[in-house]
Amino acid sequence: MTTPATPTEMMTIAAARALRADDICFVGIGAPSAACNLARLTHAPGITLIYESGTIGTKPDILPLSIGDGELCDTALTTVAVPEMFRYWLQGGRITLGFLGGAQIDRFANLNTTVVGPYDKPRVRLPGGGGAPEIAAHSGQVFVTMAMGTRAFVEKLPFITSMGHGEGGDHRARLGLKTRGPTRIMTDLCVMEPDPESKELTVVSLHPGATRQEVRDNCGWTPRFAANLAETPPATDRELSVLRDLHARTKKAHSGG
Amino acid sequence: MTTPATPTEMMTIAAARALRADDICFVGIGAPSAACNLARLTHAPGITLIYESGTIGTKPDILPLSIGDGELCDTALTTVAVPEMFRYWLQGGRITLGFLGGAQIDRFANLNTTVVGPYDKPRVRLPGGGGAPEIAAHSGQVFVTMAMGTRAFVEKLPFITSMGHGEGGDHRARLGLKTRGPTRIMTDLCVMEPDPESKELTVVSLHPGATRQEVRDNCGWTPRFAANLAETPPATDRELSVLRDLHARTKKAHSGG
């Protein structure tokens, strides 16, 4: 009876499933707070959501349009100033999971949200890094959600806004980072994970109806597939209804004056 | 009808008179908050008192025993955490006047509250600097109150806890300080001010009844007297009654359980 999940819904649902109730989750600008809140409203009610505007332990009933909507503060355990958020909480190592999106990603899960073209004479000026460079460095691990496409999943980034696995292998460790970096990439077609050794992103699960060829066609490099490639379990009725209710509430709230 | 001021009362009153309504006054541990509060209750009702415990704009009805009594917080405009107090407010240059006391002082108004004897094998271990080193450096100017005596006013300090005028002259400026340092020393016998050039403390005013000889007898160096040595105006009835009421209220409150 429920209409099947769209690819975008499937991406959000796959991301939500990967979240755990004991995660302390830092949600940066542009990040899929839909996934975080879907997790909170389904299997992970105890999850702690932190937005970089300083709200700690927030439980919004609708999705914020920005990372600083009043709803976030109204439902938070407490709200701290932004310097404290970045100093004591993110750099302080209190975040178990950082959630990022981006305009572009490469095979080592480095992200670009800064410029397309040369930095000084950009073809497209993107918003910039915001919290991402330090979210990527200091969160225990990082999840990324991005819809696939050859302009987004690129062979070489024009600019590294936030480091994923750098040039691969032990690059993070060589730079002194003790955190795990990106561990899962949730797209509209599949889920990718870095290879344990090389750290190159590997497709580990295809969403229902998606094909290897679709993934290849929408990726700027030749993607690897796991030997034991799985199919993402389809969205359940409950996941879909909670997500759609959340979006409906949100749309209604945001279209108001 | 009012009994005349004791030397200690005269010291407090002389200090209070030097305070202005627009001062932002930082009161460190052991400092004469009696003087600050006397000023607030007489000629300088608008004076802003800040205690290093984080209380800003406090208006205690009784004198605190410590720098963090509940009375200070209850009557404050707001109370900030201690790191913020020392970082944004003191080091941030927001304080116009720092108020210090000490166990020992030298002719350039350097203070010792650390040790008597060698640091590693002290004859007397004093409490230490607390806020004083940075109060002395960052306040717009510094007032000191200390009762005179040859063990307190010494030729050479065994330890410089907080810098006054160092070795005199432009020593502060040579160390990069832009603040004025100690500008007035209020004792139980007299008021001293640093010479404009040499910065050596000079007696500018004798309290009623005090003599040059008394000051000499209670000073570990040979003190200079200003050419136009003044007599400190005697305590007024109002000053005395407000001060004594304050002390009476305080004693009553502190002796309770």
Next chain:
Amino acid sequence: MAVFASLSEAVAANLRDGDSVAMEGFTHLIPYAAGHEAIRQGRRDLTLIRMTPDILYDQLIGMGCARKLKFSWGGNPGVGSLHRMRDAVENGWPRALELEEHSHAAMANAYDAGAANLPFAALRGYVGADLPKVNPNIRTVTCPFTGEVLTAVPAIRPDVAIIHALKADRAGNVLIEGILGVQKEAVLAASRSIVTVEEVVDDFGPRSPNATILPSWTVTAIAVVPGGAFPSYAHGYYKRNNAFYLAWDAIARERDSFAAWMTENVLAKGPGDFAALAGLRSEGPRS
């Protein structure tokens, strides 16, 4: 001690051509009314500082007020690009815009260092990122105890900080609650400050002993502008107008539509118009 003034007086007295100015407010309490006043007064050659330049800075940039932008995320949050900022960066219209770009962590630390009267901030920042290659104001400092190499950025010490707050009392103390952003740091780091407030009260009344308050003696000028954060929001007064943020995308996309909107809604208006915009009872024109 803070002086109460009209917004036009406060801006005229404290914001000068060529100043560096931080108009802060992290989604909450963005000082739109004060920014519009700066546009109306025709300020030029400003160095605009702001962690999250959004619609307000898109307006200032599009009106040619700025020569430089120091920032860490420039977009219309939840919506998309800032078209006027992109036009300035990509095409130099209406004038070229120099960028000094940081991360949020670096900007937040730099404000903190500014408030603390330090010349720089040390942070664990930008590891593996490209920004240090293009921004000479991202350097390193070595820990004298562990030998670790950390990132250093210069403290932010603006000529002027401009913020919107909830309320002032009659003595000129200023109260902020809710999402605090970096406003307190910006005011303490700046040489001068202008604060617009929703209202003036006799007394703040019962409050947390640790309420975020800027004492009167840390603020230069206060102007009462009800609704002055519209279309952002003021905790307890009015909500964020998300519909306007969505609508801005189309308004700002083309130079002509932008110019027409600014003429009608900024140049021809005044601070007194904000109360009605925010859905508050208007108290008549203030300017």
Next chain:
Amino acid sequence: MAVFASLSEAVAANLRDGDSVAMEGFTHLIPYAAGHEAIRQGRRDLTLIRMTPDILYDQLIGMGCARKLKFSWGGNPGVGSLHRMRDAVENGWPRALELEEHSHAAMANAYDAGAANLPFAALRGYVGADLPKVNPNIRTVTCPFTGEVLTAVPAIRPDVAIIHALKADRAGNVLIEGILGVQKEAVLAASRSIVTVEEVVDDFGPRSPNATILPSWTVTAIAVVPGGAFPSYAHGYYKRNNAFYLAWDAIARERDSFAAWMTENVLAKGPGDFAALAGLRSEGPRS
């Protein structure tokens, strides 16, 4: 997530011989009950960290629990010397006490740096003072932008932080109001933390949106000890017992009178005795 435990369990599980421990509380909320529990459990070789070692640390030092003290002001505030601390420093009784001495500004910055996971703090400190000559942990760092030489001190990262707070909710979140001191920083800087609270509530109820709260996942163990800050105070619960601070001078002046007092009032007592001391209704023994 914070675990609720008895105070004796919390101390036994989290404070070990040889640990560095910060028991903080700036006049307000000094964790006396927890400190007494450490004494009863016979902890040894502790490195005690505290900006203002006062009666509680005088007791720990006098009972021989400490090998080192890191501090910035050691006295009985408003009263005079700490006789047990002086006896340890001047005479090595009951054992020698190594001192690492700083200023308040340096300690406060060092806690801040610890909470922020930085290895050091930079400050404008100690200008013209002698302490840098005798403390090798006071060094310098040079600003990479201005060339200014600043003071550097190592971050404080204790093994254990012990604080007293006003209340916890059932989820283990902890609320502090009033004089905040460096308690939040100490907990965030430490590997483990023990928090004693006046009470547990279902919900903190109406509060400032910016209330000082340590989320449950930043705290290791919580023990409910009404009156646990006596003879210091807990904002809204009971006042500071100034008379006891005055009385301590005579108690601690001689080794014998000190030992007798400790035997009677600490060794023979338990956390359940604090409620009555603080003038609160006792809820029966807790231990």
